[in-house]
Amino acid sequence: MVTRLDPKTFDADAExxxxxxCGDFAILxxxxxxxxELGIAPHEALVVSGIGCGSKLPDYMHxxxxxxxxxxxxxxxxxxxxxxxxxxxxxVDGDGDAYGIGGNHFMHSCRRNPNITHIVEDNQIYGLxxxxxxxTSDLGFVTTTSPDxxxxxxxxxxxxxxxxxxxxxxxxxAGDPKHMAAVIAEAIKHRGYSLIxxxxxxxxxxxxxxxxxxxxxVYKLGEDYDPTDRDSARARAHEWxxxxxxxxxxxxxxxxxxxxxxxxxxxxxxxxSVLKLxxxxxxxxxxxxxxxxx
Amino acid sequence: xxxxxxPQSTNDLSIMIGGxxxxxVESSGAGxxxxxxxxxxxxxxxxxxxxxIRGGHNFYQIRVGEGPLYSxxxxxxxxxxxxPQSIPLxxxxxxxxxxxxxxxxxxxxxxSRLTARGLTVxxxxxxxxxERHGSRLMLNTAVLAAAxxxxxxxxxxxxxxxxxxxxxxxxxxxxxxxxxxxxxxxVTLDHFGDSFPHRIKPIEGAPKRMLMHGNExxxxxxxxxxxxxxxxxxxxxxxxxxxxxxxxxHEFGMVTKHAEDEIAAVCMALGASYTGARAMTATxxxxxxxxxxxxxxxxxTEVPLVIVEAQRxxxxxxxxxxxxxSDLLFMIHASQGEFPRIITAPGTIEQCFEAGWRAFNLADKxxxxxxxxxxxxxxxxxxxxxxxxxxxxxVEIDRGATLRxxxxxxxxxxxxxxxxxxxGISPRAMPGRETAVLTVPSDEHDESGHINExxxxxxxxxxxxxxxxxxxxxxxxxxxxxxxxDADLTLVTWGSxxxxxxxxxxxxxxxxxxxxxLQFIDMWPMPVEAAREALDRxxxxxxxxQNYTGQLALLIRMTTGVAMDDTLAKYDGRPFSPRQIIEGVxxxxxxxxxx
Numbered sequence: 001m002v003t004r005l006d007p008k009t010f011d012a013d014a015e016x017x018x019x020x021x022c023g024d025f026a027i028l029x030x031x032x033x034x035x036x037e038l039g040i041a042p043h044e045a046l047v048v049s050g051i052g053c054g055s056k057l058p059d060y061m062h063x064x065x066x067x068x069x070x071x072x073x074x075x076x077x078x079x080x081x082x083x084x085x086x087x088x089x090x091x092v093d094g095d096g097d098a099y100g101i102g103g104n105h106f107m108h109s110c111r112r113n114p115n116i117t118h119i120v121e122d123n124q125i126y127g128l129x130x131x132x133x134x135x136t137s138d139l140g141f142v143t144t145t146s147p148d149x150x151x152x153x154x155x156x157x158x159x160x161x162x163x164x165x166x167x168x169x170x171x172x173x174a175g176d177p178k179h180m181a182a183v184i185a186e187a188i189k190h191r192g193y194s195l196i197x198x199x200x201x202x203x204x205x206x207x208x209x210x211x212x213x214x215x216x217x218v219y220k221l222g223e224d225y226d227p228t229d230r231d232s233a234r235a236r237a238h239e240w241x242x243x244x245x246x247x248x249x250x251x252x253x254x255x256x257x258x259x260x261x262x263x264x265x266x267x268x269x270x271x272x273s274v275l276k277l278x279x280x281x282x283x284x285x286x287x288x289x290x291x292x293x294x
Numbered sequence: 295x296x297x298x299x300x301p302q303s304t305n306d307l308s309i310m311i312g313g314x315x316x317x318x319v320e321s322s323g324a325g326x327x328x329x330x331x332x333x334x335x336x337x338x339x340x341x342x343x344x345x346x347i348r349g350g351h352n353f354y355q356i357r358v359g360e361g362p363l364y365s366x367x368x369x370x371x372x373x374x375x376x377x378p379q380s381i382p383l384x385x386x387x388x389x390x391x392x393x394x395x396x397x398x399x400x401x402x403x404x405x406s407r408l409t410a411r412g413l414t415v416x417x418x419x420x421x422x423x424x425e426r427h428g429s430r431l432m433l434n435t436a437v438l439a440a441a442x443x444x445x446x447x448x449x450x451x452x453x454x455x456x457x458x459x460x461x462x463x464x465x466x467x468x469x470x471x472x473x474x475x476x477x478x479x480x481v482t483l484d485h486f487g488d489s490f491p492h493r494i495k496p497i498e499g500a501p502k503r504m505l506m507h508g509n510e511x512x513x514x515x516x517x518x519x520x521x522x523x524x525x526x527x528x529x530x531x532x533x534x535x536x537x538x539x540x541x542x543x544h545e546f547g548m549v550t551k552h553a554e555d556e557i558a559a560v561c562m563a564l565g566a567s568y569t570g571a572r573a574m575t576a577t578x579x580x581x582x583x584x585x586x587x588x589x590x591x592x593x594x595t596e597v598p599l600v601i602v603e604a605q606r607x608x609x610x611x612x613x614x615x616x617x618x619x620s621d622l623l624f625m626i627h628a629s630q631g632e633f634p635r636i637i638t639a640p641g642t643i644e645q646c647f648e649a650g651w652r653a654f655n656l657a658d659k660x661x662x663x664x665x666x667x668x669x670x671x672x673x674x675x676x677x678x679x680x681x682x683x684x685x686x687x688x689v690e691i692d693r694g695a696t697l698r699x700x701x702x703x704x705x706x707x708x709x710x711x712x713x714x715x716x717x718g719i720s721p722r723a724m725p726g727r728e729t730a731v732l733t734v735p736s737d738e739h740d741e742s743g744h745i746n747e748x749x750x751x752x753x754x755x756x757x758x759x760x761x762x763x764x765x766x767x768x769x770x771x772x773x774x775x776x777x778x779x780d781a782d783l784t785l786v787t788w789g790s791x792x793x794x795x796x797x798x799x800x801x802x803x804x805x806x807x808x809x810x811x812l813q814f815i816d817m818w819p820m821p822v823e824a825a826r827e828a829l830d831r832x833x834x835x836x837x838x839x840q841n842y843t844g845q846l847a848l849l850i851r852m853t854t855g856v857a858m859d860d861t862l863a864k865y866d867g868r869p870f871s872p873r874q875i876i877e878g879v880x881x882x883x884x885x886x887x888x889x
Contacts, residue, residue, distance in 0.1 A: 014744050043728045058733040059745050064725035065733030066568055069591050075558035079565025082549055083523055108554040267544040271522040272570035272724060286518050286686035293504035
């Protein structure tokens with residue numbers, strides 16, 4: 001049976017607790033549109049999230065979802081993808097998850113290149129804990145944990161991802177739903193790790209980086225921009241304070257995914273199908289392993 | 295004194311090899327142990343090393359016997375010294391009639407001090423032989439050949455191992471080592487003849503036996519039990535689990551992942567398990583500390599998870615290469631909040647194999663984290679096993695209330711992942727089918743999986759989860775008794791200490807005493823009734839364990855109300871020797887710390 005897809009297919013009957021005007025609503029909508037456009041049904045995808053306002057997204061969506069712990073959705077998703085490569089695995093988390101507590105997993109996912117789409121809801125603040133500065137907060141940003149203004153320079157996620165070897169790096173803006181849906185769809189289509197840094201205003205706790213603040217700075221990369229050119233990407237990756245590029249900043253479609261290179265995966269059936277295994281189908285197979293101890 | 299060594303013996307001795315890290319102490323010891331196993335003998339081999347790649351004293355101790363061995367034994371009859379310092383360091387391990395073999399070149403060795411103790415001392419031109427044929431690095435080969443000669447153990451066995459081990463690198467290297475071995479063997483035979491009273495005699499027609507350690511047995515058990523995903527971060531003494539599984543042929547479909555840290559390792563296993571694969575991670579206490587939050591995630595989201603925790607001396611970096619059993623209460627209480635978990639602690643290599651596959655059945659049936667708790671001594675010490683001790687045909691695979699894709703497709707009503715049930719277990723569907731699309735949150739949730747903080751839902755969901763612990767208790771293994779059912783003294787123990795307690799009880803009983811061993815295997819949930827019954831039958835109960843606070847004794851008291859009469863605690867990082875246990879309990883635990 002083929003289910004006819006409609007963005008409504010992904011609607012869930014759950015109470016949404018996001019603040020009115022939150023950029024997360026637009027991200028949720030864009031993800032539904034992207035999946036619809038690609039013809040990926042709810043049971044064919046898995047959304048793994050971390051902890052934070054935006055990480056509640058799977059609860060507000062009819063889709064396979066695993067809401068994990070703070071900073072750890074990437075390794076959970078990596079395990080899930082290795083065990084069942086048929087699933088479209090999407091990670092949704094925030095700047096605290098991805099660039100702070102889970103920074104190690106972010107860096108290693110970039111160079112590892114699992115076929116996972118990583119959507120980071122980057123609002124430059126910790127919202128769920130009511131307003132503390134985040135790894136992407138700008139210098140001087142005043143919050144409850146930086147009353148004298150933040151004195152650490154902000155992490156530039158696009159530059160870090162590029163240096164760490166990511167094969168698809170994009171940025172989009174929650175104030176531009178169409179652009180967002182198109183970029184997410186493009187990222188899902190990419191075979192390999194794809195980072196989408198989404199500029200997502202927190203309307204309650206971040207009164208600096210507002211929709212207007214972003215609108216004054218963002219610009220879309222034009223038709224003439226070549227995302228496969230690493231040098232151009234490097235230049236755009238460092239643009240931040242005054243001009244912020246939107247679109248696919250870098251892509252390399254030549255590299256194999258991590259899963260593609262795992263030889264035992266090619267030799268056997270998907271790990272998840274071990275479920276079928278009731279009894280060792282060939283005891284001799286295991287018996288032969290005993291020889292090495294003689 | 296119990297168990298005085300006979301002045302003469304056949305196939306009943308202990309050999310020690312001492313040297314610096316980088317001299318091949320471990321590979322030499324393991325090679326000699328393999329040669330002995332191939333000669334039909336039973337072997338127990340203990341490795342003692344430091345956390346460094348070069349330098350620092352290491353030793354390897356091999357006990358040889360004709361029946362199954364569960365422990366090393368002091369004193370040793372033969373000390374093979376690869377460095378001059380090995381001799382004074384191990385003087386107290388020797389007794390009258392023991393022999394010390396070392397190279398002639400070491401003129402500083404105080405021979406008179408050794409002979410005054412009744413030791414047989416022989417300077418042999420072993421270094422010269424090694425250098426003449428190859429290099430001083432081949433001293434270990436010379437020494438092993440000398441050990442063969444002095445004990446009357448035919449060189450063929452050691453030569454076979456040398457040929458295999460060095461042949462893997464190059465035929466020339468194998469030939470050179472064989473030449474060293476041959477000459478060292480002949481020179482030693484010229485010196486000693488058959489004067490050394492402790493002999494090694496191959497047993498003709500003996501059945502083949504495997505030489506294996508606990509980590510290999512767990513890994514083998516896991517593989518045979520259908521585990522197909524292992525993610526880990528290297529940490530002594532657990533590393534050989536992922537190493538062994540990484541080396542199995544690709545046809546098994548065994549996927550291993552050396553992750554960026556232990557948090558990633560445990561989370562990858564959890565992700566793989568969520569989609570239906572049997573997945574595990576393996577670590578030691580430090581790595582387990584990092585996995586604790588994810589263990590709670592497994593508990594809350596009811597995703598099966600197997601963690602092997604091979605304990606070592608703590609706290610912090612502690613004694614990185616040494617043994618301890620000090621994480622027991624930590625494993626039982628690890629992670630915030632309350633959720634069911636199962637802790638099983640094998641004590642023998644056979645039990646390690648069983649724990650390796652059984653852990654996955656328990657994890658699937660109770661949809662919770664299962665910790666296989668071992669310790670460095672069990673993880674790394676080698677023992678000979680009969681071929682049928684590791685029998686893949688005995689493996690049972692029980693996935694509990696796991697729904698197959700066809701079961702999910704046939705669902706007639708809305709699928710509720712966390713459906714309330716009497717036993718606390720809810721049928722588990724994997725992602726991938728249209729009829730069971732849902733989100734599994736780490737937040738408290740309702741039966742369908744949506745976040746829910748209503749007090750009524752919370753209470754029922756807590757009760758549902760915790761009920762699984764009660765359900766599981768019915769299939770937890772009762773403590774295992776070794777030795778006579780009725781005894782004056784019961785050694786109450788767990789983990790690798792079991793083997794040393796068994797050897798101690800055997801010695802006590804052989805000398806006319808009366809002792810048995812009560813080994814706890816399933817630690818959590820504690821099979822309370824069975825444990826109480828077993829303990830009630832004991833007279834004097836002494837907990838023997840490798841930690842400061844007597845954690846097994848505390849756990850038993852906490853769960854059963856039964857108090858030990860004494861606790862013999864050891865926390866120096868070295869395994870108990872049977873003698874230390876005998877003296878410890880005989881002297882009212884005066885030689886150990888009384889917890």
